[in-house]
Amino acid sequence: MEKLNTILAEFSSLAWGLPLLIILIGGGLYLIIRSQFLPFRYLGHAIQVLRGKYDDPNDPGQITHFQALSTALSSTIGMGNISGVALAIVVGGPGAVFWMWVSAVIGMSTKYFTSTLAILYRGKDSEGELQGGPMYFIVEGLGKRWKFLALMFSFFGILGALPVVNVNQLKQAINDIILIPNGVEVSLTSNLIIAAVLVIFTSIVVFGGLKRISNWASKLVPSMVLLYFVLVLIILFVNYTEVPKYLAMIVTDAFSAEYYPKDKPFLGGVLGALILHGIKRGAFSNEAGLGTAAMAHGAAKTDEPVREGLVAMLGPAIDTLIVCTLTALAILVTGVWETTASNGVSLTAEAFQNAIPGFGQYLLMICVFIFSVSSLFSYAYYGNKCLSFLIGAKRKHYYNYLYIASIVLAATTDFKAMINFIDGVFALMAIPTMIATIILAPKVIAASRIYFSKLKS
Template sequence: MGDFIVSFADWIWGTPMLILLMGGGIILLVHSGFVPFRRIGHAISLLRGKYDDSNIPGQITSFQALSSAIAATVGLGNISGVAIAITMGGPGAIFWMWVSAFVGMATKFYTCSLAIMYKGKDSNGEIQGGPMYVIEEGMGKKWKFLSYIFCIAGVLGLLAIFQANQLTAVIRTVLLEPNGLDEGDKTRWIIGVSMMVLVAIVILGGIKRIASVASKLVPFMVVLYFLTVLLILFNYLGEIPEMLLMIITDAFSGKAAAGGVVGAVIITGARRAAFSNEAGIGTAPMVHGASRNNEPIREGLIAMLGPFIDTIVVCTLTALVIMVTGVWQTTESDGVRLTLAAFDQALPGFGRYLLMLAVLVFALSTMFTYSYYGHKCFNYLFGADKADYYNYFYLITIVAGAVASLQVVISLVDGMYAVMAIPTMISTFFLAPKVRTAAKDYFRRMKDQKA
């Protein structure tokens, strides 16, 4: 079964998926009139809550929506995912992660604007948002099969198995193995069950508790990780320009990729960027669709900041740490263990503990938000009265993720992400003219207000 999952993920992440996400993102970037570059200042002012209105229907604020979305994206994809990208595709894969992020900003602008524009109602009459409702409400009932495809893949792809796997690896490597306390599979089971209990305390309280916890954890974890990485890079200041140049040159030479094929590096970068910032996958629209905002374009502008924070800032910092320390060439470690080796070398004695704390917060915050995404997919498929059963399934799979192999775990998530991207991008292209018309109207009104 594990071999089939790996083979399926490798097959679906070929050229067609590259064209769909990166090619499609470029089309949307141009179609928007390069909104991510021209309107980023306005997006930041929106994030500060300048236009928030507590009287607008919705479950959370736009800031909480972005915090929850970033909690799901700024996480182990930035620590472990970047390490996997460099291991598989060399430094050049990071360049293609950058490209994916910039076009992903346009994709998120469209998908999250549509999440507000085309909200739906679940079987309890509760207003909901996300690609499944965008498809049903915006494209019509005849396209509903795409909603089902998205939700079935979401139920399987939005499990916290990767986070559980990598958090378990860090705890064992940093705390247990050096002290002779690691007992192999028994230890994995104990850590898995402990994580399950901790996550249960938060997710069983619903989106409001998840958003409340995420809005407190996300700023803390980003600042902690950011400062630690800057401390490391300060010690290697002279090598940073050379590393940045290597990222760019390797992106086109493909020397580090298997067979020296540039296309392989591009696919690796796009695949890891999709896992890292989720642009085009359709997860962020589910949480942004729950925000108290009656301006679709406003929500889209806020949401587009996610890929920039996630990939351009955080992933780049992680990549530079791995590269300047040279561990990507001197160790056979992969995933989070490779990043751990870099922190260990750069900050002997306490670097590994700082990273462990960051991984702990990253992993848990992602686990909290993913549960909400999967819950919404399950809700759509089986009804609101049965949706809570998903939480128990989700919690059990945390334990499974802790004991499974990294390759199978990452391949299952990658494969399901690709399946989710197909209906998300189809609906986005179909309804893109609606977003463009709304954007013109919105910016005209903003201009009139200033006048």
């Protein structure tokens, strides 16, 4: 296991080098400037579209705007918001949160472009079903000579969609919050029992296809965000005197990098390493630039690509600017980030228990379960779409078996190995997505100008 951890850590470090940072953040900034902040000026209209004002059941596609965003959010609002934020703070200190915010703002523009492209250049799978996503807008928008990028995205998408981090951290939460405090010995057997329950529950939903997944997601996502929001507000109210201090520290430490290990510089210094760390954790949380959300938004019922881009843009705002910030403040104001050696979901659980003694960690357990299970559903859909592109729609169901097997693997494997594996694969998914998006950006801008001019008239 130690050797595997080392190999995967090297893989993650190599994938998240300077070239990826340039294409992910530099590319995102280019999209913001190139569009002259166009999508940000229509946030109110985006909310109207999300509420269903422009829904037409006769439009091409499979699910509504709201179901598309819910499906996308059910994958992004998951363990990245709980264990990922905890990991960001443990490794990088409060300043890492600021760079997660930066990645979210840039990610809003990136998601606008990728999800608009997902509708603008929808293609058909081998069974003639209309599909959207990076693999399709690469082939339909750039042509067959760029198909190698579509194949690259699909291959790494199959691996990136495996639910290894979500399952690993859900298992850890069940062990730390329920089993160990009640005297139950944690072992391979107990982990396998947890895996078996998740396999049964997940199988019922994922074998039902996109409509069943989107129906579950549209019911679970709003409720889990609301519950989590209320719980963290209670924690912040209990520790209200600490909130201004840590909000300020998030900003000041972002440029001083006081809490980041001095032996891990990047771009010539510790600040560079902190920026990379925050961007990486932000990408793990909101997935902007990776292309996963574009697969969900590409299935929306609409004939207006720009509308879906606007709806998708709300994702990073909800996911990172709101939910991740709540988690970060809960960990910071309770002081557990400095007083415990815990990491991941265990650290967040300590923050909840510290502020709401007796039952805080059990309330978190409810959130963790809903976060994790809803993510399981969406990622299965993403993996199916990637395999369908590679070997045909008739064989895509084979992915479900790989997916189910990975649940058992994740429940019995070390957290560091799983997070390094997913970080590295996510990086390799971002490369083809961002290259194609940057090249096709003028097409999105042209479609945007036409749409918004019609909106004003």
